[in-house]
Amino acid sequence: MKAKILAVGSVLAAGAAAQQSLWGQCGGIGWSGSSNCVPAAICTSYNDYYYQCIPGPTTSAGTTRTTTPATTTTTTTTSTRTSTTSQTTTSSITSSRTTTTSSRTTTTSSRTTTTSSRTTTTSSRTITTSSGTTANGSCPTNFVSTSGKEFRLEGKKFYFAGSNAYYIPMYGPNDFTDIDAALDAFKNSGLKVLRTWGFADFVGPQDDYVTVFQNWSTVPPVILSTQERGLPRLDRVIQGAESRGIKIILPFVNNWAEYGGIDLYVERVLGGSGNHGDFYTNTQIKNIFKNYVQTVINRYKNSPAILAWELSNEIRCAGPRLGAGSCTPAVTTAWAKEISEYIKSIDPCHLVAVGDEGFFNNPGSSDYVYNGGPGIDNYALTALASIDFGTFHMYPVPWGKSWDWGNQWIKDHAAQADALNKPMLFEEYGVTRSTGLRDTYHQQYHDTVFANNIAGDMFWQFGTTVPNWGKSYDDGYSIYPADTYQWKTFVVDWAAKMATKNI
Ligand SMILES: *[C@@H]1O[C@H](CO)[C@@H](O)[C@H](O)[C@H]1NC(C)=O
Numbered sequence: 001m002k003a004k005i006l007a008v009g010s011v012l013a014a015g016a017a018a019q020q021s022l023w024g025q026c027g028g029i030g031w032s033g034s035s036n037c038v039p040a041a042i043c044t045s046y047n048d049y050y051y052q053c054i055p056g057p058t059t060s061a062g063t064t065r066t067t068t069p070a071t072t073t074t075t076t077t078t079s080t081r082t083s084t085t086s087q088t089t090t091s092s093i094t095s096s097r098t099t100t101t102s103s104r105t106t107t108t109s110s111r112t113t114t115t116s117s118r119t120t121t122t123s124s125r126t127i128t129t130s131s132g133t134t135a136n137g138s139c140p141t142n143f144v145s146t147s148g149k150e151f152r153l154e155g156k157k158f159y160f161a162g163s164n165a166y167y168i169p170m171y172g173p174n175d176f177t178d179i180d181a182a183l184d185a186f187k188n189s190g191l192k193v194l195r196t197w198g199f200a201d202f203v204g205p206q207d208d209y210v211t212v213f214q215n216w217s218t219v220p221p222v223i224l225s226t227q228e229r230g231l232p233r234l235d236r237v238i239q240g241a242e243s244r245g246i247k248i249i250l251p252f253v254n255n256w257a258e259y260g261g262i263d264l265y266v267e268r269v270l271g272g273s274g275n276h277g278d279f280y281t282n283t284q285i286k287n288i289f290k291n292y293v294q295t296v297i298n299r300y301k302n303s304p305a306i307l308a309w310e311l312s313n314e315i316r317c318a319g320p321r322l323g324a325g326s327c328t329p330a331v332t333t334a335w336a337k338e339i340s341e342y343i344k345s346i347d348p349c350h351l352v353a354v355g356d357e358g359f360f361n362n363p364g365s366s367d368y369v370y371n372g373g374p375g376i377d378n379y380a381l382t383a384l385a386s387i388d389f390g391t392f393h394m395y396p397v398p399w400g401k402s403w404d405w406g407n408q409w410i411k412d413h414a415a416q417a418d419a420l421n422k423p424m425l426f427e428e429y430g431v432t433r434s435t436g437l438r439d440t441y442h443q444q445y446h447d448t449v450f451a452n453n454i455a456g457d458m459f460w461q462f463g464t465t466v467p468n469w470g471k472s473y474d475d476g477y478s479i480y481p482a483d484t485y486q487w488k489t490f491v492v493d494w495a496a497k498m499a500t501k502n503i
């Protein structure tokens with residue numbers, strides 16, 4: 001039997017006389033709460049929809065400062081992109097990675113939850129345990145930085161093996177046992193860097209266990225900043241990573257439909273008239289996205305657990321439901337420039353990446369992954385001054401390639417790291433268990449990564465078993481400790497081998 005937790009009182013109902021806590025909302029379109037901040041915080045406008053209490057001079061509460069971070073207005077030339085057939089192959093990848101509600105319901109149905117143990121406190125919202133001296137007078141040395149094609153940490157090389165476990169912030173409700181258990185397992189594996197979802201966009205009522213960071217029942221959406229099912233779960237992940245020495249890569253929106261996605265933004269703001277490409281150009285959508293981005297960043301901007309903010313998971317011109325419209329690689333690149341510059345204006349010390357799949361945009365190529373077909377130009381994206389490193393993903397057979405071709409894709413991006421003198425992170429790849437080829441190709445890819453000095457390697461994805469939810473969702477790509485040979489060879493030993501480059 002699943003017990004319901006009681007409805008959470010809305011923070012938006014705060015009386016006009018109340019003082020909003022540090023990082024709390026204090027104004028914006030649709031806001032009916034207080035515009036006063038606690039002492040030593042000042043109400044600041046980031047955009048029309050969101051004013052927030054940020055640390056500021058001790059003045060009389062309620063002072064409002066309207067400093068809008070600099071953003072760049074970019075003019076882009078658009079041309080109609082021809083649609084491609086490869087869209088179908090990619091949707092099969094993404095659907096295979098979907099965590100279905102039904103499977104989650106099954107795993108959680110045996111749980112009992114008590115409402116009495118749930119308390120939401122605003123004090124858990126800020127994580128400011130950054131320590132250490134600063135590298136250049138302004139950024140802490142325990143933040144990851146880059147030097148040429150390599151990452152750096154505490155003044156040393158930082159080559160690493162990591163993995164994806166998108167699901168860790170999705171664990172709930174009501175206690176953080178599963179989040180902590182998953183982070184313990186990650187730490188014990190020897191993997192250094194965890195990529196997990198920094199987005200959870202939903203419409204309407206959701207069952208208690210569903211994590212919701214933005215409630216899109218209204219436009220603009222409501223950010224669940226204090227409710228247990230909201231950003232406090234992400235707080236627990238970041239805090240837990242920090243105490244365990246794990247570094248986090250956090251994307252802010254999905255190209256795909258899992259946990260909301262770009263199509264949801266477009267559908268909610270533009271209704272039936274929108275297309276996926278509008279996400280990158282529509283001002284209202286961009287303001288809503290920036291508001292979410294700055295809310296998350298302001299919670300963790302002092303945390304050394306953050307390796308990088310990532311604009312997206314796998315942006316493309318087209319999505320699972322909506323078409324590209326007039327989107328081109330120039331449009332997605334202009335968007336990435338605008339958003340990454342916005343992030344740097346809020347937080348100049350953490351690294352920023354795009355989280356794209358690494359598709360090239362080479363004139364004359366007839367090959368979808370090399371000719372800009374998905375609406376991505378990995379070279380142009382990575383070359384942006386406000387982007388610190390490049391990313392690439394790889395699903396050869398689902399992309400219509402051979403498993404052997406994967407080695408070439410890795411080398412292509414190693415060459416790009418040379419050309420741009422920035423790190424290229426191999427951030428998602430995998431071979432499903434059912435192919436029977438996992439051992440062969442994980443080994444080959446690792447050898448290619450190592451020989452070509454790829455800066456970091458993160459397979460899709462880390463599998464674990466936690467007390468309440470049980471075994472993490474198995475999309476066929478997951479590697480669990482029970483996969484004895486793969487776990488030792490491609491997780492534990494591989495993490496140790498990548499670290500040998502750091503001497
Ligand atoms: C989202 O907001 C709507 C409308 O206020 C509400 O009915 C729904 O329960 C909310 N959902 C969540 C998950 O908070």
Ligand SMILES: *[C@@H]1O[C@H](CO)[C@@H](O)[C@H](O)[C@H]1NC(C)=O
Nearest residue numbers: 135136137138139348349350
């Ligand atoms: C220190 O590094 C940050 C982040 O890269 C940068 O914004 C800042 O300008 C640097 N400061 C100096 C004094 O170099």
